Amino acid sequence: MSLNQRKDFMTDKKVLFVSSEVMPYLPENETSLMSFESPRMVNDRGGQIRIFMPRFGNINERRHQLHEVIRLSGMNLVVNDMDMPLIIKVASIPKERIQVYFIDNEEYFKRKATFKDEDGNLFPDNDERAIFFAKGVVETVKKLNWAPDIIHVHGWMASLLPLYLKKYYGDEPLFAESKIVTSVYNKGFDGTLDEKMMDKVLFDGFVESEISVIKEPDYSNIMKLAAKNSDGVIIASETLPDDLQEFLSSLEVPVLPFVPVFEFEEAYMEFYKNEILNLTS
Numbered sequence: 001m002s003l004n005q006r007k008d009f010m011t012d013k014k015v016l017f018v019s020s021e022v023m024p025y026l027p028e029n030e031t032s033l034m035s036f037e038s039p040r041m042v043n044d045r046g047g048q049i050r051i052f053m054p055r056f057g058n059i060n061e062r063r064h065q066l067h068e069v070i071r072l073s074g075m076n077l078v079v080n081d082m083d084m085p086l087i088i089k090v091a092s093i094p095k096e097r098i099q100v101y102f103i104d105n106e107e108y109f110k111r112k113a114t115f116k117d118e119d120g121n122l123f124p125d126n127d128e129r130a131i132f133f134a135k136g137v138v139e140t141v142k143k144l145n146w147a148p149d150i151i152h153v154h155g156w157m158a159s160l161l162p163l164y165l166k167k168y169y170g171d172e173p174l175f176a177e178s179k180i181v182t183s184v185y186n187k188g189f190d191g192t193l194d195e196k197m198m199d200k201v202l203f204d205g206f207v208e209s210e211i212s213v214i215k216e217p218d219y220s221n222i223m224k225l226a227a228k229n230s231d232g233v234i235i236a237s238e239t240l241p242d243d244l245q246e247f248l249s250s251l252e253v254p255v256l257p258f259v260p261v262f263e264f265e266e267a268y269m270e271f272y273k274n275e276i277l278n279l280t281s
Helices: 003-010 032-042 126-144 159-169 197-202 206-213 219-228 242-248 261-276
Strands: 014-019 048-054 076-080 084-085 086-094 099-106 148-156 177-184 232-235
Touching: 003 261, 014 032, 014 126, 032 099, 032 148, 032 177, 032 261, 048 126, 076 126, 099 126, 126 159, 126 197, 126 219, 148 159, 159 177, 159 206, 159 219, 177 219, 177 261, 197 206, 206 219, 219 242, 232 242, 232 261
Parallel strands: 014 048, 014 148, 048 099, 148 177, 177 232
Antiparallel strands: 076 084, 086 099
């Protein structure tokens, strides 16, 4: 397939990328690298993209020239019966003509770290941060009135988005035609998030049977919940935890096996086209 043909298929397709980590704002790892490379690929092929990530306190706002978008900020999101103000910031990745939107809140994202404290312990409110992030992304995209063809999720802090889109925002017309893809990585976390995480998600009106997998909110179970609510899954690491690999093998949605970063473009494009958007060749 020539580049021109690829451009024809991606031209003006809208792809929303939602990630826990994105280069160059956070250090390079599998998640942050692919959360940069996959939007760049779509952008290069004529697609329209938006990227969302949390505005962690260790992101240098001055160096990366983040600024608040007043017209998008100001609403409150409810997390476990608490009103939490949503702040939206934006920056551009140099040389790429790619805008990144940052979901911010003083309570959840001011601390100068991503997921763990200085002793290496997971922050006890990581579950609430994930809920806030998922809702914040959807509410901001609604304000932008931008209907994505594909929503591509990377990283565990973004992993509640498929559930919320399919169930909590299931009647939202803006996303009626959107297809959700989740990339599953080996890089996660040890232990579990807050043991009351399921109760906090249930507060938003879910049925317990829909989310029972996160009764024990470890990395594999959280990613299973994301995959279960997706229209396609990309295995983005060479190895995954055994139980997670087994779960993905049992899914009735398309699953793209692992492809190394230097070969991923053609594979992702074909997956988007044939498996997710069901476009004929």
